[in-house]
Amino acid sequence: MPELFHRKIERTAIGFVIAIIAAASVGGIVEIAPLFTIHQTVEDTPDMRLYTPLELAGRDIYIREGCYGCHSQMIRTLRDEVERYGPYSLAVESKYDHPMLWGSKRTGPDLARIGGKYSDFWHVAHLTNPRDVVPESNMPAYRWLARTALDTGDLGLHLRAQQAVRVPYTDEMVANAAADAFGQAAPNSPFAAGVTQRYGEKTQVSAFDGVVPRLTEMDALVAYLQVLGRLTDAAYANTAAPQQAPNPTN
Amino acid sequence: MVQQLTTGERQNALVILLCIFVVGLAMAALGGFDPFGVHGVVVMLYSGGIAALVMKHYYDPEPAPGRQSQYYDDPIKVAIAFSLAWAVFGMFMGVWTAAQLAWPDLAFDSGWSSFGRLRPTHTTGVIFGFGGNALIATAFHVVQRTSRARLAGQISPWFVLLGYNLFCIVAVTGYFMGVTQSKEYAEPEWYADLWLVVVWVTFFLLFLATIARRKEPHIYVANWYFMAFIVVVAILHIVNNLAVPISFARAKSYTIWPGVQDAMVQWWYGHNAVAFFLTAGFLGMLYYYLPIRAQRPIFSYRLSILSFWGITFFYMWAGSHHLHYTALPHWVQNLGMTFSVMLLVPSWASAGNALLTLNGAWHKVRDDATLRFITVAVVFYGLSTFEGSFLAIRPVNALSHYTDWTVGHVHAGALGWVAFITFGSLYTLVPSLWKREGMYSPALVEVHFWLAVTGTLIYVFAMWNSGILQGLMWRTYTQEGTLAYSFLDSLVAMYPYYIARAFGGLLFLLGAMVAAFNIWMTVREAPAAAEKQADIPDTGLAPGASPAPAE
């Protein structure tokens, strides 16, 4: 019997390693590289806005607490999901997300369009102890969030790093990061105007946790939850059966 | 341990430890009260502790001159100890998180103990702590025995093992503090990732250099898998973890990948962490410890080739099956589905090859609990890969995704395959490594086996039920065409299964504790084996013993 070609490869360690790298590289290259070059991968939407510093801080808390382990943020293109949670998610909606938080497990409901569904007050009560609001819930209680002051000192660094990964924050936004975070949670303060000026009129400015002078982690997290699904209206225009964007009066 | 090193090597080890200590000091100074600073202290304590150990034995006598003609087994022994410690820790965390889903107040109102922070301590603890250390132990053992050569380094095996465990410790302590990138199975932050690159490259070079010393012309199958495991994990790890830290004095970073591209990169990584960490490496174990334990050669060499290259090539295309019906472009989803289905062929080729190897030794399977561990592992490997290919089909995934069915599939693979093959391998490896006649208590191996089987079955059946029920409830419509169940209805229906799962997991954890005790007692108490055949590297004189692949 002629010697199998494979017997030759087995005799050289380096050759074997190169063969492994070659075989293993193809799939990733074919599937990932075109996502950066094919333009249709991410839709164009002119109204897409950035996370404010406070919302970004809230997003970091969402990551830190592992909320993504129980909540998805990706409504699939299936009828029951659209009816339960709202229009299916578009790629553009996570365009500025580093990392994405689509999730893989729904122990709790999807949160992609939670923004505007409940009042700030509801969120604060729910996060403080979910079972006060929903007795059957198995979501953890996050009481300490309202007790912990938000660290705004590093927010400029956060925005700077976001710039580095090509999220279009301006230098002015970076310079005002801490002031904007404070302003967004203090509606009547002199800092509030700058937030809407820099991030758009639709930005929600309110005393998220109900207490103005103290900026807490609860403020940041609620600000983030309230913006979910509301960075752009594109999803409402795109769905076969158009839906109304929520417009709550908080 | 230290006695095996010459004075020069002891000095080198101290120098390396000093460098690491200084890095830790710098981290602590720069980071202050940021978790980055806390991790600096962790690094200092860890390197300082090991340095103290080396210094304590610094003046011990030098090793006998013949050490190069012996296998280097000390690091393997320590790796086994680490693996068992992580198993107990990681599975305990699994049981705790499982219990929290049933009784949410078990977080005791603290941040560090809430579900979101504990969940990654479980996954990292079991996959990287338990699985990773077992892989290092067996890779070091198999590569030496099948190459009939000693590990190509004195300090580097220790560097790999201890450095890797430092990575795991930094990862897990980080989660308690809320340090995470949120990428599943790649949660540790940038500095831990950089450190792992250093450790992993050393691992790769050490493995390659040892293979280069082999006395066999051909590289044995098990080593193909260990090699694929090491090489591909390096590629995956580096690409998925590219990130920009907010500062070199802070733990936090932002990944360079945005939104949909990040999703694809993450699941290309995530799925192949399954493929090359939880599958390839453990197939390496299978291809060595199965023929040893059953005392039969691998059934077919050609089938081994087919399944090896099939797995190496196909798996890398399959990641997008984690993103069906999402905002990822359709063509990628379809590619992922297609390759996932094709993946069944090489997967079942491996499983079939293993079962056919056992053919003719079924009486041993009946009598020997260790061999039964390996056999059950193969069966669950076949089962979970079949289930995986099935779940990757889009309409099936429409039901299963986001539900406990995924968790059921995960643990059919993780408990049934990964943990079973590991324990089967350890029960084979431990007596031979410590030169014992057998395990301290074969009866306890039997007890462990039944605890593990029962625990796995309870766990997996509970999750299959809850997952399918959950998926169906979410999509059921009333006759009027409205959704029949609220989300809360589906949550309430889950509680009995969550309790059952916690119980099944507890049995599995007890089994792992029995194993740890039994192995501890084997090392301490079991009678030494009579020297049957010299277990030494081939120095050109004695014919060694290594399992030859069948033609």
Ligand code: HEM
């Ligand atoms: C003592 C036995 C175990 C118990 C009680 C247990 C429990 C759990 C729980 C409660 C979760 C979270 C599920 C959820 O979010 O709904 C989980 C996830 C996970 N476990 Fe385990 N586990 C055990 C053993 C293992 C082992 C041995 C492995 C791996 C070798 C493993 C790998 C994983 C993985 C990869 C996940 C993440 C699944 C996903 O994201 O879909 N587990 N486990």
Ligand code: HEM
């Ligand atoms: C032919 C082989 C396999 C295929 C095609 C496959 C396919 C799949 C699919 C379709 C999912 C569900 C993704 C989702 O809906 O989110 C999944 C999840 C998973 N599988 Fe497999 N699987 C295979 C083998 C295995 C094995 C042997 C293990 C070993 C432990 C494993 C571990 C996992 C894990 C950990 C996840 C959960 C990922 C997450 O969501 O966090 N798989 N797999």
